Amino acid sequence: MRMWAQSHLCQKPRSASSVLAAAFALFFLILGASQSASALPAFARKYGLRCSACHESWPMLNYFGQKFKDNGYQLMNDRDAPIWQNPGYWPVTFRITPIWHRVSLGKQAVDSTSGEGGQIEQRVTSSGFDLSGLDFHTGGTLEKNFSFYVLPSSNSFASFHFETVMGRLDNLAGSPWFNVKFGKFELDNLLSEKRILTLTANGGIYQLYHFIPAGDGNPFAQMGDNQLGVEVMGHSYNDRTRYSVSLLSSNDGQVGLPYGSESYSTFITASQAFDAGKLGVDRVGFYLFAGQAPTSYLTNLGAPISGSGTQNKGFSREGFVGQFYFGQHADVTVVTQHGEDSAWFGQGYGDFVDQYASHPGVTTCPPVCNNIPGVTTLAAGARNPSWNGVLIEPHYVYSPQLLFLARYETIRMSQQSTPGTRSDLGNVDTYTVGYRYNPFMTSRAGFAWHNEFNIFHQVGTSPLTSTNINTSELLMGFDFDF
Amino acid sequence: MNSLKPIHFIGAILFTAVPCSVMLGLVFGAGFTARATAQEAPDVGPKPPIAIKPMESHIGNITGHAAAAKSDFRRYCAGCHGEYGDGNGENAVWLDPKPRDFTIAAFKCRSTLTGTLPTDEDLFDTIGRGLTNSNMPVWNTFTKQQRADLVAYIKIFSPRWEKEKAGEPIKIPAEPPVTLESISHGKALFTKLECWKCHGTHGEGDGPSASTLTDSKDNPIRPYNFALGKNDSRFKCGNTNQDIYKIFMTGVDGTPMPSFADVIQPNDAWDLVHFLRTLQVNRHGKENEVLSAAHGVIPAYVEKAPAAAAAPADSKSPGGGQ
Numbered sequence: 001m002r003m004w005a006q007s008h009l010c011q012k013p014r015s016a017s018s019v020l021a022a023a024f025a026l027f028f029l030i031l032g033a034s035q036s037a038s039a040l041p042a043f044a045r046k047y048g049l050r051c052s053a054c055h056e057s058w059p060m061l062n063y064f065g066q067k068f069k070d071n072g073y074q075l076m077n078d079r080d081a082p083i084w085q086n087p088g089y090w091p092v093t094f095r096i097t098p099i100w101h102r103v104s105l106g107k108q109a110v111d112s113t114s115g116e117g118g119q120i121e122q123r124v125t126s127s128g129f130d131l132s133g134l135d136f137h138t139g140g141t142l143e144k145n146f147s148f149y150v151l152p153s154s155n156s157f158a159s160f161h162f163e164t165v166m167g168r169l170d171n172l173a174g175s176p177w178f179n180v181k182f183g184k185f186e187l188d189n190l191l192s193e194k195r196i197l198t199l200t201a202n203g204g205i206y207q208l209y210h211f212i213p214a215g216d217g218n219p220f221a222q223m224g225d226n227q228l229g230v231e232v233m234g235h236s237y238n239d240r241t242r243y244s245v246s247l248l249s250s251n252d253g254q255v256g257l258p259y260g261s262e263s264y265s266t267f268i269t270a271s272q273a274f275d276a277g278k279l280g281v282d283r284v285g286f287y288l289f290a291g292q293a294p295t296s297y298l299t300n301l302g303a304p305i306s307g308s309g310t311q312n313k314g315f316s317r318e319g320f321v322g323q324f325y326f327g328q329h330a331d332v333t334v335v336t337q338h339g340e341d342s343a344w345f346g347q348g349y350g351d352f353v354d355q356y357a358s359h360p361g362v363t364t365c366p367p368v369c370n371n372i373p374g375v376t377t378l379a380a381g382a383r384n385p386s387w388n389g390v391l392i393e394p395h396y397v398y399s400p401q402l403l404f405l406a407r408y409e410t411i412r413m414s415q416q417s418t419p420g421t422r423s424d425l426g427n428v429d430t431y432t433v434g435y436r437y438n439p440f441m442t443s444r445a446g447f448a449w450h451n452e453f454n455i456f457h458q459v460g461t462s463p464l465t466s467t468n469i470n471t472s473e474l475l476m477g478f479d480f481d482f
Numbered sequence: 483m484n485s486l487k488p489i490h491f492i493g494a495i496l497f498t499a500v501p502c503s504v505m506l507g508l509v510f511g512a513g514f515t516a517r518a519t520a521q522e523a524p525d526v527g528p529k530p531p532i533a534i535k536p537m538e539s540h541i542g543n544i545t546g547h548a549a550a551a552k553s554d555f556r557r558y559c560a561g562c563h564g565e566y567g568d569g570n571g572e573n574a575v576w577l578d579p580k581p582r583d584f585t586i587a588a589f590k591c592r593s594t595l596t597g598t599l600p601t602d603e604d605l606f607d608t609i610g611r612g613l614t615n616s617n618m619p620v621w622n623t624f625t626k627q628q629r630a631d632l633v634a635y636i637k638i639f640s641p642r643w644e645k646e647k648a649g650e651p652i653k654i655p656a657e658p659p660v661t662l663e664s665i666s667h668g669k670a671l672f673t674k675l676e677c678w679k680c681h682g683t684h685g686e687g688d689g690p691s692a693s694t695l696t697d698s699k700d701n702p703i704r705p706y707n708f709a710l711g712k713n714d715s716r717f718k719c720g721n722t723n724q725d726i727y728k729i730f731m732t733g734v735d736g737t738p739m740p741s742f743a744d745v746i747q748p749n750d751a752w753d754l755v756h757f758l759r760t761l762q763v764n765r766h767g768k769e770n771e772v773l774s775a776a777h778g779v780i781p782a783y784v785e786k787a788p789a790a791a792a793a794p795a796d797s798k799s800p801g802g803g804q
Contacts (some may be wrong), residue, residue, distance in 0.1 A: 047617060049561060050558075052557040064558070077614060077615075077616070078716075125637065238622040275626060277627050278550075399553060400556055400557040443561050
């Protein structure tokens with residue numbers, strides 16, 4: 001589910017009392033609604049398990065849910081094939097989240113009202129009731145060991161796209177070590193952004209999975225997004241040992257080959273879990289996301305021709321992942337990353353298609369950069385930009401119905417592409433805290449009262465003065481699926 | 483790093499903390515966490531919380547504690563087995579076969595004689611293995627400690643665990659070689675013991691009595707269909723020959739499947755195992771290899787004359803005893 005776009009409405013001061021009134025109204029609404037929901041999320045309905053059996057707190061998977069997914073949405077209990085289901089069973093779930101949120105965006109470019117003309121930077125704060133996008137999940141088995149997943153997903157304006165469309169062959173040669181997935185799918189991140197527990201614009205994604213340096217033009221290094229390709233994955237019978245290898249088309253999951261048609265990348269991950277006794281099951285692993293993306297496009301009257309990208313340049317993201325449980329109530333997930341892009345990306349080449357669309361008529365680089373072979377030369381001294389980052393996400397699970405969460409992400413540039421650039425340009429720090437409370441817990445529906453607060457800070461990227469940006473968002477809402 | 487204006491930050495934290503605190507206060511105050519399910523009738527109201535007795539389990543050097551499994555039982559088990567362990571979770575009405583009722587402490591998969599309580603290892607293995615042909619999944623992602631805690635938790639639902647000890651595991655003698663003769667004898671026993679009345683002459687679960695069978699709670703129950711599975715097919719209580727041996731020497735409590743421990747000798751039981759494996763016609767195994775070598779024909783069993791020195795000392799031990 002994509003988050004709502006950050007609002008840029010004019011600032012309307014809100015008193016604390018009005019916000020509290022809204023909070024209480026929401027709270028009493030949830031009390032009234034908590035006993036009446038009777039929905040049928042697809043997998044829980046098929047197998048008769050509570051949401052909590054597979055989800056630490058939905059949508060985040062626990063180890064049993066991860067094994068279920070790794071088995072191709074099968075419990076492997078001889079009742080996985082559709083022939084065992086009531087013919088009326090239709091594996092569809094939808095999810096949408098009505099919310100109230102308050103967004104405060106720092107250093108926004110606004111037209112000056114002082115009479116002197118021009119633009120100034122100003123904080124823009126807005127609040128109000130809103131909606132998330134809408135997801136239609138449908139997935140399951142076509143036959144034993146043949147599974148599928150289709151997810152039409154909209155933004156909050158009901159503009160749909162295919163978030164996931166994939167078929168999967170499971171347990172090939174009778175072995176759980178060999179499964180093949182084909183289509184557009186969720187990358188096999190141990191901490192998956194598609195199962196993130198947070199919903200704010202900046203807290204609802206993992207910054208580490210999307211980071212590119214300031215001015216970098218790499219169109220395809222977004223680990224958090226679903227991608228098009230083929231994946232081979234395998235796991236041990238109890239899912240303690242897992243691996244996956246994906247070959248992906250470097251089009252950032254977009255259909256129609258908008259970028260290069262001959263640029264590919266790969267995502268490789270492996271992990272091992274350990275029985276840590278009373279602590280629980282702890283897991284450590286690594287990932288490597290590396291490949292190439294185009295920097296040069298054929299043009300038609302100056303406009304890039306989709307799919308014509310060539311002059312592929314390289315990029316990589318690699319790191320370690322750990323999930324550590326400390327008894328039944330506390331756990332923490334840690335993800336590290338070292339990233340590096342080609343100097344060409346660092347100088348703004350790469351996403352010519354998107355640059356051209358957002359700057360019509362502009363032909364200078366930056367902001368619109370096309371690498372024309374034999375004509376374009378790389379700036380003297382340009383280097384591969386690189387950075388390091390870490391993500392720490394602890395949870396406190398008071399009960400299967402109530403989970404508190406926090407997250408801290410930090411990203412630090414270790415080398416800027418252009419010599420002389422301030423060393424901390426683009427550095428990111430973001431903090432998120434919140435909780436999810438499920439008033440009921442059955443195998444029929446998911447409902448969470450969600451409350452979250454996020455602060456996002458980035459160095460030197462304000463649009464006019466290149467100073468630091470601070471953004472915050474407070475969000476509360478009903479997150480439900482049916 | 484520029485910091486947020488303090489007033490801005492504090493205000494935002496307050497906005498988060500106030501609704502959070504109010505929610506939590508009511509969560510705990512109203513006792514929502516103790517509520518059983520959303521399935522409750524409106525006039526019933528909240529049920530009292532389950533009393534967790536200090537039960538333990540012992541699996542090797544691991545000691546399980548019931549109190550430690552409270553959260554896991556709610557998370558993974560209560561949807562089918564019910565918060566009170568009575569097999570009446572909100573999913574029970576949709577399931578076939580029905581979830582186990584822990585309040586009567588009758589368990590299908592045991593290594594102990596019929597009517598006795600299972601060992602802790604029996605329950606531990608059942609959780610980790612799952613029950614095929616039912617909705618009970620394979621919970622092998624748990625730690626051993628989690629499974630041991632859940633075994634202890636299961637014991638809080640029945641007073642039998644406080645009054646009785648688990649039965650003694652039966653002794654399983656070494657398996658004799660698979661021969662055409664053992665298969666032939668097994669087939670004769672299959673007929674003599676009237677297994678076919680429920681399981682059918684070809685083991686397809688379609689015997690003349692099959693449609694009349696009910697479990698101990700009067701729910702309809704189907705006999706096992708041996709022919710359905712392939713190489714990955716499992717019996718409810720395991721997939722080894724030893725597991726099959728255990729099934730008919732201990733019975734499947736709570737179902738019409740009796741124990742034959744008092745009826746047949748250990749070696750006879752092994753012969754029956756060998757024959758039952760041949761009913762799994764799509765399975766690659768030594769039993770079907772022997773049968774294939776005989777062109778798929780099981781000769782009629784010719785009863786041997788009883789040996790003069792046959793001393794059935796083991797026959798006094800219902801479960802065998804070599």
